[in-house]
Amino acid sequence: MITSIQKENILEAPFVKEMCEATFNMWRLGWDERNGGNISYLLTKEEVSKYLDVNQVKRTLQLQFPVAELANKYFIVTGSGKYFKNVNGDPKNTLGIVKVDETGNAIHIIWGLEDGSNPTSELPSHFMSHIARLKVDSNHRIIMHNHATNIIAMTFTHDLDEANFTKTLWQMCTECIVVFPDAVGILPWMVPGTDAIGQKTAEKMKEHRLVLWPHHGIFGAGTTMDETFGLIETAEKAAQIYTIIGDPSKIKQTISDEELDELAKAFNVEPKVGILAV
Ligand code: 2HA
Numbered sequence: 001m002i003t004s005i006q007k008e009n010i011l012e013a014p015f016v017k018e019m020c021e022a023t024f025n026m027w028r029l030g031w032d033e034r035n036g037g038n039i040s041y042l043l044t045k046e047e048v049s050k051y052l053d054v055n056q057v058k059r060t061l062q063l064q065f066p067v068a069e070l071a072n073k074y075f076i077v078t079g080s081g082k083y084f085k086n087v088n089g090d091p092k093n094t095l096g097i098v099k100v101d102e103t104g105n106a107i108h109i110i111w112g113l114e115d116g117s118n119p120t121s122e123l124p125s126h127f128m129s130h131i132a133r134l135k136v137d138s139n140h141r142i143i144m145h146n147h148a149t150n151i152i153a154m155t156f157t158h159d160l161d162e163a164n165f166t167k168t169l170w171q172m173c174t175e176c177i178v179v180f181p182d183a184v185g186i187l188p189w190m191v192p193g194t195d196a197i198g199q200k201t202a203e204k205m206k207e208h209r210l211v212l213w214p215h216h217g218i219f220g221a222g223t224t225m226d227e228t229f230g231l232i233e234t235a236e237k238a239a240q241i242y243t244i245i246g247d248p249s250k251i252k253q254t255i256s257d258e259e260l261d262e263l264a265k266a267f268n269v270e271p272k273v274g275i276l277a278v
């Protein structure tokens with residue numbers, strides 16, 4: 001009996017197309033110079049099985065940081081050292097589909113990264129953040145990191161207190177409090193790519209879908225590519241306005257705490273406690 005089932009072309013998979021489009025847009029917006037930025041996207045076995053035999057392992061990589069909570073889960077990830085500018089034209093070398101093994105101590109590459117490259121250097125921050133977000137949101141799927149220009153600029157010119165920073169962003173455009181009522185988390189400056197920054201990022205991800213790495217960039221979490229992209233885009237737009245204003249002493253009027261509160265009520269969102277003085 002012939003049991004082999006015809007698989008569809010993986011390059012036509014919606015999740016591959018979404019990765020190509022998101023990376024290209026981030027590069028186009030100037031947020032991902034050179035090999036800056038990384039994305040990981042949680043996939044279901046059913047989604048992947050439509051295109052691949054999930055038991056055909058190409059390579060296995062040991063993890064320095066066990067992720068038992070992600071055992072048997074599938075992700076499509078950007079590759080380490082890959083330029084976002086090039087993903088759309090070369091998905092099979094710049095993207096990879098990985099399955100976390102049944103212990104959480106290793107990952108199996110089942111597609112992509114064909115030139116022998118590895119998943120993103122920020123895999124600890126991605127995996128630990130997925131674990132944190134899945135605990136608070138069962139629909140969570142995406143972790144996205146980039147070097148959003150004005151967010152980085154603002155980490156030089158604004159103090160790094162989370163409540164102060166968030167309130168300034170909320171004041172810069174009316175949409176902000178509606179899009180990220182959960183506020184931004186901010187780490188101290190740390191060396192990227194390490195388990196330590198992964199742990200700190202994930203701790204912040206318990207309460208925030210946006211986490212800033214001062215003088216480096218931003219992490220965003222969400223249930224879809226569009227939502228996660230839009231979250232970062234909105235914070236970046238607010239930071240751009242702050243940076244265009246330049247000298248905060250030039251500000252003649254702003255959105256008051258009462259107005260921000262009114263806005264939150266009108267849009268049915270709960271602003272993080274301790275930011276608005278109302
Ligand atoms: O090189 O953005 O944080 C990719 C990065 C590291």
Ligand code: ZN
Binds near residue numbers: 037145146216217
């Ligand atoms: Zn980075």
